[in-house]
Amino acid sequence: MVSRVIPVEDFDLVIFGGTGDLARRKILPALFRRFQAGQMTPESRIVGAARSEMDSAGYRKDVRAALEEFLDKDRPKAEIDDFLERIDYVAVDATGDGGWDELSKLLRKGVTRAFYFSVAPSLFGALAERLHQHGCAGPKCRIVVEKPFGRDLHSARELNKTLRDHFSENQIYRIDHYLGKETVQNLMAVRFGNVLFEPLWNAHYVDHVQITVAESVGVDGRGAYYDKSGAMRDMVQNHLMQLLCLTAMEPPARFSPDAVRDEKLKVIRALEAVPPADIVRGQYVSKSKGESYLDQVEDPGSRTESFVAMKLQVSNWRWAGTPFYLRTGKRLKARHTEIAVIFKDAPHSIFGQSLGRHRNVLAIRLQPNEGMDLFVTIKEPGPGGMRLVDVPLDMTFADALGPDAADVPDAYERLIMDVIRGDQTLFMRGDEVEAAWAWTDPIIEGWEDTGDRPKTYEVDSTGPEEAAMLLHREGRRWREIAN
Missing domain, CATH: 3.30.360.10 (Dihydrodipicolinate Reductase; domain 2)
Incomplete structure (x- = not known):
């Protein structure tokens, strides 16, 4: 039985915490497998964003190392090379203004923009605020947040309020890989x-x-x-x-x-x-x-x-x-x-x-x-x-x-593509x-x-x-x- 892969629409995906363990272990390998399957359009872009000072070439080198470490099989060099051509990097200060103008210039108009908050929940509010301040957000913008969604009812309410101050509920994707x-x-x-x-x-x-x-x-x-x-x-x-x-x-x-x-x-x-x-x-x-x-x-x-x-x-x-x-x-x-x-x-x-x-x-x-x-x-x-x-x-x-x-x-592959499609059923x-x-x-x-x-x-x-x-x-x- 051959499964049918339906390409998603053109997108720009920014991974805040793009040098972190979750990005290297799960998010980037998941994106590569969806690229392999033909689900990403040729124009779609992935941007790593973190505090580390490096250029895009240095980040692509790190991504290659992550794919070689965490992909069990199917690691053809030519396909990895093609995938890496779609990747950029910006050093961004989540609580300051550094790097935000550069990030804004990288993002294209008229395409779906997804921002994966692979960072501590304490940074969610600062990231959400700066995305708006620097013109990165918009009606076709979606944010993905990882658990923990608070540690009790009070903190969960505060976290939800922080996110809703900047994004509508239909733009917020709380991911549970199960x-x-x-x-x-x-x-x-x-x-x-x-x-x-x-x-x-x-x-x-x-x-x-x-x-x-x-x-x-x-x-x-x-x-x-x-x-x-x-x-x-x-x-x-x-x-x-x-x-x-x-x-x-x-x-x-x-x-x-x-x-x-x-x-x-x-x-x-x-x-x-x-x-x-x-x-x-x-x-x-x-x-x-x-x-x-x-x-x-x-x-x-x-x-x-x-x-x-x-x-x-x-x-x-x-x-x-x-x-x-x-x-x-x-x-x-x-x-x-x-x-x-x-x-x-x-x-x-x-x-x-x-x-x-x-x-x-x-x-x-x-x-x-x-x-x-x-x-x-x-x-x-x-x-x-x-x-x-x-x-x-x-x-x-x-x-x-x-x-x-x-x-x-795997779960991350499916859920990230659901974000791009705008399907919140599994979130x-x-x-x-x-x-x-x-x-x-x-x-x-x-x-x-x-x-x-x-x-x-x-x-x-x-x-x-x-x-x-x-x-x-x-x-x-x-x-x-x-x-």
Whole structure:
């Protein structure tokens, strides 16, 4: 199966923080792959902007090095040379006037202008203000901002106000790379494109839902940032919240940005407060020197969590009584992200209880191998009577859709092109962000007030034993964290 690539319109993309790690590791390789695929017009330009003093030739040299380091394959020199011809660089002072006139002169009139704020949120306001002062902004201008979108409701409101002082909401693209994953979008296709699932997608037929984002890496090198954030702010408030919303939301009237985001917002507002008994916080430890969480942060008595598991309730007609279990953590046994919808038992088993419990499960894998499994119950082959076994109907994209499916655009590729197209469907709206913080803040304040320490868990495990009890006490079990 050959995917059809539709070129986007002519654009100028400025990457503020163009020499930073995110630009080198994700943004520039993503742009090169879209260039390779023929999605960029020959006239489209990319401008790196940062404080470092260098010329365009020096920046192109850095970009070449980044592509050689972070592209796994397909690095033909001729194509890289062609790509680099579309790249310029301007040394810009985000809080002063240096470099802004030069940047303004580089930008063309009449084309889409996108500005990627790959910088600290404290610089967003200064950049937004100077873009207007120096004539860089306009009606076809869009800005892209990375998380964190604040660290609580107050700071999120202030950040949104800062951005809206200079840009309208339809010009602001709050990027969450999880929403650019192929399987996340396929979740909506499976739900709303198949009559098979949507009639069963409710509390009458679904026993519970599990959303797992397990990381095998620790906080190495990010300890200073992470210790002020923790798993709740870093992962639950944004990534897991978005996966929850897409799983639980009502069918939108149409597949359009505001229709989809309106339904996601309703889910967040329907979330009940989470009692302390339904939350487990953890912190990883290891017998090996230097691998424990406390060895990798400055505060030896830190109470910041590297693991969170919780039971949530969505108070609406569709989901009343059906729990959603979320868990995420660092230094777990494998890198594994999955949404699992576990359906209820058949109302009556004609085979008797001796054959055990067998449930249908729809498992949606986001990483490492994107795809879906629908587990169904069949008779185990062979003589000897009726024996039941659960088997997956496997839809690993690379197997089911041919070699092209294994080479689908990654999240940043898709989302950056969506910015150029002006499609905000997979980006968070300001009121979504604020609603998520309004739900999250009381949870964080609750455990900060008690001063409870996170439970410890061993490196390369599945998390604290107390997290397993969240489900065990109700006769359920977490699905295995698998490679």
